[in-house]
Amino acid sequence: MATLQSLALASPVFHSLLLQPRSLSGIPSWVAHRSSNSLFNGQSLHVARSLLSPTTWNSRKCGPIVMMVKPKIQFIQGTDEQTIPDVRLTKSRDGTNGMAIFRFDQPSVFDSSSEVGDITGFYMIDEEGVLQSVDVNAKFVNGKPAGIEAKYIMRTPRDWDRFMRFMERYSNENGLQFIKK
Numbered sequence: 671m672a673t674l675q676s677l678a679l680a681s682p683v684f685h686s687l688l689l690q691p692r693s694l695s696g697i698p699s700w701v702a703h704r705s706s707n708s709l710f711n712g713q714s715l716h717v718a719r720s721l722l723s724p725t726t727w728n729s730r731k732c733g734p735i736v737m738m739v740k741p742k743i744q745f746i747q748g749t750d751e752q753t754i755p756d757v758r759l760t761k762s763r764d765g766t767n768g769m770a771i772f773r774f775d776q777p778s779v780f781d782s783s784s785e786v787g788d789i790t791g792f793y794m795i796d797e798e799g800v801l802q803s804v805d806v807n808a809k810f811v812n813g814k815p816a817g818i819e820a821k822y823i824m825r826t827p828r829d830w831d832r833f834m835r836f837m838e839r840y841s842n843e844n845g846l847q848f849i850k851k
Contacts, residue, residue, distance in 0.1 A: 741796040741839040743772075745779040745789040745806065745818065752778040754844050755820075757837070767825050770833060774818040792820035796836050 743751045753774045761768035772792070779789060789808070794801040805821040824830045840846070 739795065739797045741794070741836060741843050743840070744793040744795065745777070745791070745820075746787055747790060747793060749779065754846065757846070761830065765827060765830070767823070768830050768833075769824065770822045770837075772818075772820040772822070774820075776816065777818050779818070780815045789818075792822065794822070794833075794836050794840070796839050798832070798835065801833060801836055 743755070745751060751774065753776065755772040755774045758771045758773075759768060760771075789806060792803045792806050801822065803820060803822045805823070807819045808815055809817040809819065822833065824833050841848070
């Protein structure tokens with residue numbers, strides 16, 4: 671890099687350019703003038719200075735990318751559950767913790783589990799990330815799988831708020847309604 675800078679400073683083109691600040695309608699700009707000895711035969715260059723600082727401009731252009739992920743529930747990672755659950759919520763009186771109980775009747779995971787693999791947990795996925803639990807129980811009737819009950823425990827108000835954001839997205843996507851008892 672230092673070699674490139676020294677080559678640029680030693681260049682006859684560099685010495686023939688004079689940079690002077692100018693103002694066009696109140697916005698400062700820089701104008702490059704050519705001298706008679708210059709190899710540059712074009713017109714003067716007018717570059718208006720941006721009103722935004724370079725870091726602000728770059729952060730807007732290259733800021734974090736937010737991907738909109740359809741909220742979904744999975745029992746086997748990569749396989750979405752198609753059955754809509756019945757969800758029951760409990761919350762402590764002081765609001766510090768709570769539990770969500772999901773009941774799935776005839777979930778679609780039973781249809782694909784032999785092809786894809788075993789149930790590894792309970793995953794609630796949305797644009798903020800993944801909420802997960804390993805408290806998953808299958809219900810059997812006459813030796814055949816009939817349902818799944820999954821529990822998700824929230825130990826802090828922050829966990830509760832995060833879960834409620836997921837449930838709002840999931841319910842909007844799947845037509846669920848909240849009924850307070």
